[in-house]
Amino acid sequence: MKRLLRFLATLPRRTLHLARVLIPRAYAVAILGLLCWLTFMAIQYLFVSLLSPATTPPQITQLPIRLDASVLRTSRDEWEALSATETPRTPPSHYHRIDGWIGPDNFNDCTRSGCHSPLPHARNKAARAFLNMHATSIHCGVCHMQGDERPRPLVWYSLVDGEPTTPPAILQAYGLIQSADAEKRWANPRQEDQKELVRLLRLAAKETGTVRVLTALADHFAAVSESSPMFQQLLKEARVSLPRHFRGEYGAKLAVRDAATGGPILGHPNTDRAIQSYFAQKGRADEATRKRLLESVHPLRRKEPLACSECHRTQGSLVDFAAAGFPQARIDALVAPIVVKMTDHLREGQPAFTMPEFIAPPTPTTQP
């Protein structure tokens, strides 16, 4: 007992002594490591600068030269050259400017499993591009998974974390300035309304990838007084320009809502082993086995995918666009008869029709 007490009494002194011995040594080890590393890097750089052939830096070469399917699995941020200049060149085979492409959906089991590409529709030649267009804002399950409820229970999920999220900020922002009470509300706007609009626009810039335009608009809204005529001018401008960003790229997608969890259904449940089994036998299995394997991979698959008009219709649409957060102006565009008729026409493989004259662009002029 005495020994223990004596030991405890000397413990602080011993600890201090140990610290005095160890701390300088640990410090010296750390500095030594840093010095050695810096020296190595410096000398290595010298030899590389002399002996290695000059290579073109990533600001120039990290650019998609061919727009292959593999590029779709990358995001724009992964191509350094795209952010190095204001208008980087497009892949040579593509004339029209593309400042980005469909961002990868890292939570969609159908594509991330390696079974389907991010642009999965290929069979129907006339409609495949139209159908693929929906892949930017809708999970495959909305059209291809079973379920007879009308409207279908849907939920937005974030492309950042795959978690349920609120409707996209661009839709909310437009809803805010175009809602039923908007005229009254924005005639005498409050500072809170201004702040909320700026917040939504900044968020929308991030979500839609159209950073420059929307950020500039948000900055402008933030810079002017809510009671100034300039604010009203900006509102007018925003009502025209925001719908141009309704292009299905919202940083979120609609998916079928799981009744039990309230979260999105992002793949067929409990099919990991079935998928492995399918890949293991791919190319070797006979047609019957293949069919059986595919069925086990897709337990929730709807026999026939939904027709376009099931959603794009004014009455009884499968999607409650308003509940999903779409502003009325956008809903009107989505359910317009021309869209419905054209999409069904294409999907059903009916004969080509001539583009209506009103769609034809004006005659180009040489004079400004």
Added chain:
Amino acid sequence: MCHQYRGLSRIEEPGNQVRVFYVDPTYSLAHRGPHARLACTACHARSEVGVVPHEIVTPVDCARQCHLADRTGLERPFSHDNVAAMLQRSAHANEGLAKLRLDKGAVLNHGQSNCLYCHDEPTFRDPSLVIPKFKELAGQAFDRCETCHAEKVDADIRYYTNHIASRFLPARSTLELAQVCAVCHSDAHMVTDMGKKDPVASFLRSFHGKAALLGDDSTANCLSCHVRPGENAHLMLGPNDPHSAISPDNVANACRSLTCHPGADKRIAASAVHLDLSTERGSIEFALAAAFILITIFTFGPSAVLVILDLIQVIVGRHLHSEKKTHDLVTQIMHHPGGPARLVRFTVNQRIQHWVLAVLFILLVLTGFPLKFADRGWATVLVQLFGGLQIARVVHHWSGIALVLGFLGHLVTVCWGVIRRARAARDSQGRADYVGEWTALPMWITPQDVRKTFQLLGFLLFLRKDRPSYGRFSPTEKFEYLGVFWGTVLLGVTGLMLWGEQISSHFLSGRLLNLATIAHTYEAFLAVIHVGILHIYNVIFAPKVFPLSTATIDGRTPVEKLVEEHGDMIDKVALDLGIMEEDRSQYE
């Protein structure tokens, strides 16, 4: 209506290529380029795209004839066929492009126009690059124009201004042009075919390329040299063609154009824009760079070894008992009325000179190194912090001038000190020994310093028991001091040559400018690693001075460090003050 969606696309089988049918609506809505007013059918056949679903669309022929209407509605035929004809006479004629084999495979689809190798949808560049006032006026630039032109006199002033302003600039920025050229010229196959030379990579290692990487678009781009004045890019010829802009007879004209180096001699053309040392082995440039690397290794290396061995002493916990005696001596000196002043190692004047040198050195590094490592992200950030490359260069140049002036000032001080001391110590015949005073300057490295450095090495390698002690300055400090002398002269001379390249070219060959660049960059690197790694360790991170040697503030070295290194100085002070008797002195 449909083509505004990025997702309107599909994967082409075979080839796994993505066909994107997206057309950015803001291009035509905001009139972002000269093609913004064109209808789809100006390029695509109406019979193919006028029906839904579209027929298989044949590739666009850029030289086909289209019709543009003037303001009266009268349609006029238009075509880029003149450009196609020019291209046929250039180094990029169809026959040559047809033979193009790239490592990445074909970049164009079958039948696509060769124009697509270089062109995509053209956009207007920011008009404020031509008319800086635009930036100041922001959205108000057109207010007065629109008083009349918005409704009464129909003319889209914005479109007109953007269009015309764009024509005063290259269609693309320097980096965008490099991106265009790199598609083929940096391709592994083509680099091999061209003798392992990647012209885009070497350009981006030149001053012009680095400036572009750092966001300065006023620098020369590929077309500045490869296109003859008054001609356009479509008439670019190969180097072997006597009419080519880069043929030996013509290339100097490109350098000496009014917008580049108008006052330069034609010899400036001998300085290399595409210098790649690794492919120029055997050249004098390669030899000079190799020599500098050896100098770096043989100067920085031994100093680094001493520092590393010194740290190992701390790690193994080596203590010298003899230091206690010196420590006691310092305590006695500090208690002597005249003692503390005698232990000040650096005068106020020297400390001020040191800090001025430190500030100028830091400024030079911050403004110079981004150019050396221009392709790194931090370099651009640093340059932007200075307000852009132009301002960073001005800071660099004038810091360099200040450093050279400071150096000359120091030299004058030293020389004046020598003269003063020599005159004060005239012999009986009234002769002043200037040489003797000059060689007696404390910063010369003497044979004794060399001997003591080897003794130190022996001590650090556990071959000797005692650490050698020095006087007021250690050999390391003397070495660093002389390094600053050598470095300032070399960097100053080469810096002035490069800054005044137009004047230099009248006296020196362009290749000497290459050598000056190499000497400047490698010497600067040596200075930075020596100061940044070793000097910073010695005055900040060394365990006995951390967090900062007070010698830089009040001239007094921390006692621990003083005892460890400057024993001879302590002994001499103790002797002078009568604290220590001569027979006990270890001072030699």
